[in-house]
Amino acid sequence: MSYQFSSQSVARLDKLLEMFPDKRSVILPGLYLLQKEQGFVDREGMEALADKIGSPISLAQVYGVATFYTLYNKKPVGKYHIQICGTSSCYMRGNDKLEKHICSRLGIELGETTSDKKFTLEEVECLGACGYAPMVQINDAYYENLTFEKMDEILKDLT
Amino acid sequence: MAEMKILTKFIDDPRSNELEFYESVHGYDGMKKALSIAPEEIIEIVKKSGLRGRGGAGFPTGLKWSFIPKDIPKPKYLICNADEGEPGTFKDRKLIENLPHQIIEGMVIGAKAIGANKGFFYIRGEFNKGIDSMQKAIDEAYAKGYLGKNILGSGFDFDLVLYAGAGAYICGEETALINSLEGRRGHPRLKPPFPAVSGLYRCPTVVNNVETFSTVPHILDKGADWYSKIGTEKSPGTRLFSVSGHVKRPGVYEIELGTPLLELVNDLCGGMLDDVPLKAVIPGGSSVPILTAEECKTANMDFESMAAHKTMLGSGAVIVIGEGTDLVETTYRFARFYAHESCGQCTPCREGTHWVRDLLHKIKEGEGTSADLDLILSLARNMEGGTTICPLSDACVGAVRPTILKFKHEFEARLKDKAGKEEEPIPAQTGV
Numbered sequence: 001m002s003y004q005f006s007s008q009s010v011a012r013l014d015k016l017l018e019m020f021p022d023k024r025s026v027i028l029p030g031l032y033l034l035q036k037e038q039g040f041v042d043r044e045g046m047e048a049l050a051d052k053i054g055s056p057i058s059l060a061q062v063y064g065v066a067t068f069y070t071l072y073n074k075k076p077v078g079k080y081h082i083q084i085c086g087t088s089s090c091y092m093r094g095n096d097k098l099e100k101h102i103c104s105r106l107g108i109e110l111g112e113t114t115s116d117k118k119f120t121l122e123e124v125e126c127l128g129a130c131g132y133a134p135m136v137q138i139n140d141a142y143y144e145n146l147t148f149e150k151m152d153e154i155l156k157d158l159t
Numbered sequence: 160m161a162e163m164k165i166l167t168k169f170i171d172d173p174r175s176n177e178l179e180f181y182e183s184v185h186g187y188d189g190m191k192k193a194l195s196i197a198p199e200e201i202i203e204i205v206k207k208s209g210l211r212g213r214g215g216a217g218f219p220t221g222l223k224w225s226f227i228p229k230d231i232p233k234p235k236y237l238i239c240n241a242d243e244g245e246p247g248t249f250k251d252r253k254l255i256e257n258l259p260h261q262i263i264e265g266m267v268i269g270a271k272a273i274g275a276n277k278g279f280f281y282i283r284g285e286f287n288k289g290i291d292s293m294q295k296a297i298d299e300a301y302a303k304g305y306l307g308k309n310i311l312g313s314g315f316d317f318d319l320v321l322y323a324g325a326g327a328y329i330c331g332e333e334t335a336l337i338n339s340l341e342g343r344r345g346h347p348r349l350k351p352p353f354p355a356v357s358g359l360y361r362c363p364t365v366v367n368n369v370e371t372f373s374t375v376p377h378i379l380d381k382g383a384d385w386y387s388k389i390g391t392e393k394s395p396g397t398r399l400f401s402v403s404g405h406v407k408r409p410g411v412y413e414i415e416l417g418t419p420l421l422e423l424v425n426d427l428c429g430g431m432l433d434d435v436p437l438k439a440v441i442p443g444g445s446s447v448p449i450l451t452a453e454e455c456k457t458a459n460m461d462f463e464s465m466a467a468h469k470t471m472l473g474s475g476a477v478i479v480i481g482e483g484t485d486l487v488e489t490t491y492r493f494a495r496f497y498a499h500e501s502c503g504q505c506t507p508c509r510e511g512t513h514w515v516r517d518l519l520h521k522i523k524e525g526e527g528t529s530a531d532l533d534l535i536l537s538l539a540r541n542m543e544g545g546t547t548i549c550p551l552s553d554a555c556v557g558a559v560r561p562t563i564l565k566f567k568h569e570f571e572a573r574l575k576d577k578a579g580k581e582e583e584p585i586p587a588q589t590g591v
Binding site: 019020021022024025026027028029031032057061064065068069070071072086087088089091092093125126127128129130131132133137140141142 | 234243244245246247248249252277283284285286287288320322323324325326327328339340341342343344345360401402403404405409410411445476478480484488489492493495496499500502
């Protein structure tokens, strides 16, 4: 069965379609709505989005956009998506050590999800918080100036 | 030395993001003035102030605005580039989270100047706090009549829409940003035509940085002469610098342009972390050439001094590197960033950035040879100077080549053939 957006998302999509001179602009915010609903973007959802935006937007165009941008999860992630910044300023303040620490705490390697589906850990490029390194983003929030102790506290609170 | 706070004077107040507070500190006064004068006059004031764009290229803002054609029937668009993502750069985020009304005010002024009735605030998707802060401010501004139809009875209309990017550094490049706003992949466009002629939805468009818009209200409020007297002759005003790396107090600092680099590092940032000696500074974001500790002694934070040192102020990101830092590893991580963020349109960038990254990886693992080092420099020559649509591959070269040339001994020390040669037994003299 094809994907069905919630009535709330449909209302939002209708509003978005009025906001832009070209309805193609709705692809990016539409993908965000899809991701908010199910945690990731998949083919069925993208097809539903393309149908909602309507001709001439096709699944191929939505798919092409979704695969270009890194913030759209193309597969399910854990309840808490931990993204650790791996760029040089963070490296200079010890992100590599923090990364190993999180891996050992969660018992997973980079890119993996814990068996209870609670945590996914990924290394990402610059998150624009270089002065507050090392840092991670967990779902929508930034956690900065981290130490092993602070990180343990955060993980404990989320468990 | 102290900071010279113009844009950030009230940034630390817990209410700085609220409309009522912003109005109580002369907020929206600059906009009111702009609404009462002709567009040409606004452009003239901004031109006279000497303000140069704060996104990276340093192009004069007033001049950019003046490129918008006046008598064509198409709509005109104004975009705020809040897609901050250059490694080392985190200044705009603070303005977005704490002073959103200052940006909105600057955008209304810019819109009036170019005759745009619709604008977009394109913010990087990771900045969730900033997205909330900005949307709240936009809603407040609409409710107060600072946005929308017939702003404060002036007859001028301006609608502002917030648009979140989705994780692509390249969308900070203005034409890639425009493509992204149109719901496409963030592929930069060939120029010309420039956005001023054919930008968003093929209409005349101006794209300015968050800090640029944040500066404009102060120029309108206090005048071009006041502004142009701050800073240096060719780099007027103050600038926000985001300092990261090995300093005691990293963070965002607003200083007068022309301030010596070491005063920023030693006075405002409290000097080197753990008092290690300074090894190098990248003065304007990862894409600009690195300065050695010796070069830092004479470098000032302005466009001219940086040009004299063959580097740039770029996006205002100062990355301070202490003795003991592995420059091979940091350079590899920069190259990895550019390889990850290349949009893939142009071969020199798509292939070059990945190749450079892989070669640096080999070298850092002790598996490289001097031929690999030479190959990086050879690749670099083919990745720069107009071989690609946008400057992302030039940025990769800027992050890699100067570091290899200035700190060559560090890279050479990691080469396999060098280590191998040292271990090779001296051949026995056979005699003839």
